[in-house]
Amino acid sequence: MDQNIYQFIDVKRIEPTKKNINKRKKQFVEIYEDVSDKQAKSQADRCLDCGNPYCQWKCPVHNYIPQWLKLANEGRIIEAAELAHQTNSLPEVCGRVCPQDRLCESVCTLNDDFGAVTIGTIEKYIVDTAFKLGWKPDLSKVNKMGKKVAVVGAGPAGLSCADILSRNGVDVHVFDRYPEIGGLLTFGIPAFKLDKNIIKNRRTIFEEMGVNFHLNTEIGKDLQFSQLLDEYDAIFLSVGTYKSLIPQFHDPKLQNVTNALPFLVTQGYKNIGLEKQDYDLSQIKNKNVIVLGGGDTAMDCVRTSIRLGANSVKCIYRKDRETMPGSKQEVQNAIEEGVDFKFNLQPIEFLSDGETAHGVQFHKTYYDEIKKEFITKTDEIIELHADVIIVAFGFRPHNLEWLINHNIELENNGTIKVSKQHLRESQTTNSKVFAGGDMVRGSDLVVTAISDGRLSGKNIIKYLKSN
Template sequence: MGKPTGFMEFKRQKTTEQKPLARIDHFGEYAERLTDEQLQTQGARCMDCGTPFCHMGIEIRGSAAGCPINNVIPEWNDLVYNGKWQEALDRLHLTNNFPEFTGRVCPAPCEGSCVLGINEPSVAIKSIERSIIDKGFEEGWVVPRIPRRRTGKTVAIIGSGPAGLAAADELNQQGHSVTVYERDDRAGGLLMYGIPNMKLEKEVIERRIRLLQQEGIDFIYNTEIGVDMTSDELRAQYDAVLIATGAQKQRALRIEGSEGKGVVLAMDYLTSVTKSYVQSNFEDGNALNVEGKNVIVIGGGDTGADCVATAIRQNCKSVVQFGKHPKLPNARTEETMWPKNPDTFTFDYAYEEVDAKLGRDPREYCIHTEKIVSDADGNIQALHTIYMEKILGEDGFHYFKELPGTEKAWPVDYIFVAIGFEGVEKALPEQFGVELINNRIAATIKNYATNVQGVFTAGDARRGQSLVVWAIKEGREAAAAMHAFLEQEAAVV
């Protein structure tokens, strides 16, 4: 795959990006495509490895290894290298309904499992993937695929995130009539309002939605099932239902003073800013604005980084991000040996931007938040912390030990809580009568069926908070299970 000696001849080339101080002046995408010639060179680096681990798609100790949707990566790398872009697009669409999403926001576990990555920078898989689909749209190769027949069966999908959209796409192509219900005013789930525009332009999502509509899928917005329409009313209208609402119940901060004014859940902050930007270019005044404020983000993950990037674009006075874990190593350790995700230190987009503007990496490691202090009006003023040390106990487990003398009070106006999600919002599954286990809707990965006949679930609602690429995989597999169910129902009739 690729040029047989390409991995020895060519170096990995990073996607072109706007300079940090230039891109923080706007909310547009900052990553730009390499030229076709450069991408062909990157495709040439793909090795002719006997077992391409990049597309194995498994979990190792809870971390993705390889592509969960089993993209046949070496094949489209080879096609790009040979300039066969349209064939590369066809091969990419065989396994991935929405490569324009994954090519932008997926953390690329495929690259972590690349064989070349054992001792060299891995193949630039993600950049090539995004370029294939973007070129496909530009060249007019991505066109509506109208199903040749209709089965007469109807399906309702609750939630228009990547799991729901993938299932809708698959079921529609099988000839079933699909209606997607979304409680917000636009489709996409967290892709639309939960991920900042600079990482994923919303026109990219809406372009795909228009295509799905042209293919026959109906979208109904501003409709919350369980509120605007009961579960019984929905089930009476459709032959099968998929619950793909995600795991949207955010985990709250539970420390002394966390009820203070200025403590905001991360997704609420990101949603307010992105929605205001998309709907009115901020003219409606509905975005939470931290201009001139001291900001602290609690949570060391990607959502926290998105809060950092958003705050620096709003010209905050200061911003720091707290994480409870130590700083990641610069190279793989024994715990993250290939083909597992390397989990190494990176200087991602948000941190580059803060460093460029404020002169420091905003991240603080091994830090424990103790209490929040507010003024007489309830407005937060300070966050008290203490640093910790991660130690290995005699029982073989790791523990955190507080370090006396490292206490600190941080001045703060806003605290954004980005410590993950607890699971599904319970009102809807309880109305359907589906079983919940550990705040997730119970269903096997074999058929995605709940305990209620004709009701299925997929994505974060079933597996818990996870990656976009896992959601697409589950949506595709749930659609296959639902198709089998509908065909069985038709045979009985």
Template sequence: MSKKHAFQFVELPREMPRKLAIELRTGGDWNELYGRFERDNAAQQAGRCLDCGNPYCEAKCPVHNYIPNWLRLVEEGRLVEAAELCHETNPLPEMCGRVCPQDRLCEGACTLEDGFGAVTIGAVEKFIVDSAFAQGWRPDLSKVVATGKRVAVVGAGPAGLACADRLARAGIQATVFDRYEQIGGLLQFGIPSFKLDKSVVGTRRAVLEGMGVQFRLGVEIGVDLSLEALLREFDAVFLGLGAYRYTDGGLPGQDLRAVLPALPFLVNNGRLISTHADAEASAGGLAPQGRPIAGWEDHVDIPDLRGKRVVVLGGGDTGMDCVRSAIRLGAANVTCAYRRDEANMPGSAREVANAREEGVSFLFNRQPLAIESDAEGNVTGVRVVETTLGAPDARGRRNAVAVPGSESTIAADVVIIAFGFSPELPAWLAEAGVEALPNGRIRVGIDAGEGVLPYQTSQPKLFAGGDVVRGADLVVTAVQEGRDAAASIARMLRAPGRSALAEEPR
């Protein structure tokens, strides 16, 4: 190791790609906030890595990326090898490079984080894959031997796409079903374009189709096609159904017309942005893809936010997506109210900082009590009470305890509730004998019975992973579970009738 490399973290400060100008972001521009590194910038930032003997960044990453290894390849200009190494552990690295909360994961665990500034791991990951794809690189499956096995993947979100990728690499034909008209699930419709440009999802679809993955979109299992039909046609089924059940805060006034659940707000807005993009593409000679699917999210109208006072309740990443979307939709002012202090917010600190930069106000230690309205049913505000932090709850987080006599009202015209979402077992799965925990999560692995493979349900041909098993979580954890479920499926198909409990897939 050269002297220049050894001290590069001192000589060269941490740097992120250039941000979109604030006047564009607050003026309604939905383009990705962060630009892309040029080759030299990426190499210099990658060269800041200390190449720790026991890399904490890898340990903290849910998919355990070989981060120091592909940083070194970038520094040496070996882009194709870096892209191949990225894909060894992560089927969707370009997505994770954009939407992972790196400040809580790999970068937060970086040895340089305390004092010198963590290596910009996410931005380099994004550079690797975007650049490799732009140069025509694609995963090489030329040595894969077809097994003749076929697997249905229900859900084209991150868990389903990750599973399909790994099945294809194992020589198993994967067919992905989704009720939406495009792939990606919340990657396409829920995560705003300023975090993930939708062309990135389109590129991944083309890559997967090049690997032999088939997509049947606009098909809802249990409505358009039965589970029995899938089980007759395929050797196994993976369920990547996500978590869409709205967490009801039980607030008086939450049924008012200007009170919106976060996810339908984001999905409808994402579809609106996508429709405009499709119209522009059509004007340029490109036909829009697919057809709209009627679903629960289509029954939530997005009011015109221009000039309105918007209050978002909840401090997670979904809440940050909501406040930053409201800014771009022209709200006069946007406030995020959270019942604990800033240190205990579940969302990414980077996203909070970006929201503040865009003009969002934060009120911490505020517990919502009710949503207030006038005689005509128009929202006028959110009544809250101040809180202090009490004893830890079952998960180790300190409870918010109301301070008597501290009630006040936050003025609002529109309220968005971002208390989270949870999975719910569909009737067609319950009828098939698939079991769920009391919180709605599907039982898999050892929880589903003795001798059951990881991510296998109590029904041997059915596997599940992602939010429907874990509960609402990060994109990268869904990717990890989809990837590892594919390993279990491949294992079962190689040895049908296996009864011994398998080791955890890697």
């Protein structure tokens, strides 16, 4: 029988079903149901194989998307998983947390008129199913290289570098100050977006591949960087960016104003059965919460507050809805869960008695068509009441005193300077030390951190072979 090349007209784009809203907003569990084999096959079959895979180019790790969609359609899941791992170290994570509407799916040929292929969902399906079938990376034919590399930071960048190094026979040691691997995958991104068992499973796989994890070990405190330089043949740095941006009018004495990260990290510890005292999560129950900011971190804070039993949750952004950086899908999920969004409000002050904030004062903003920017209207003041205020203004590189005196230069904004010429975009000014992820790019995405980690792993192999 002839193949139906117009299947994308007959078969519409179908997103995975979301769990019941009343249950979902009380639970720290992923909100999407798994797709059936039948649905995954028919959705994968919507790919036109258009011959010019823009999706592959837009994907930061350049996944072989049309090829693994075809394998998924044919039910050849193990081959699809093998192929997915040729370009991505954590495909099941990207399938869950990549902003596909800005990346691969945004350029799918079907996107404008028929709805893009559900690329992220199928990437997740392939790898989840392969794991259920017992698939694991096979390193039995890898020869030991006789070299030892230290990776500092077990976030997606560090894990991806470790993946490439171990597949090339390097003895890899990953150090992290946290008690579990994953970085922001474990302690930042909430469990309703990324189940923590996904990372636990990856840890088992990495350990079986021979990666050695040294957790609860902070470099610069528990172990000196100079010791790593003495003992290892090369080092990969991937410690992220952890300095929270705070408003100029912030007053640290205000007990009920917090930054996003201590709040999310405390919940992240709880999700894996550990305790952290950075923030008292019981403060949220029955309270009126205001979250300042409009990015994905703000979306995670509002949706976490809903699940902690807040009475009301408002998300306040200083520009308009179209300009808000939070992924459209996450904003939609937050609205469904009861979050009230307010736009064009620039915070100017906390209303307080000196110890406790009871609200925020704002100026209105509007878009000036001539100046092409948002302007604050100082003649109009709006006040909103809050019992708890969470600031989600983003992150900058934190202080890395332990790098000083090791010939590693920083850019003016505190990110690490990497070579644009030799071992491209990963070697620092100390030739033995490589770096990637948020600490080089500034706060970005999981998939770009993975891309950096993989590139650095390959560059480290070249460096080790020539030294």
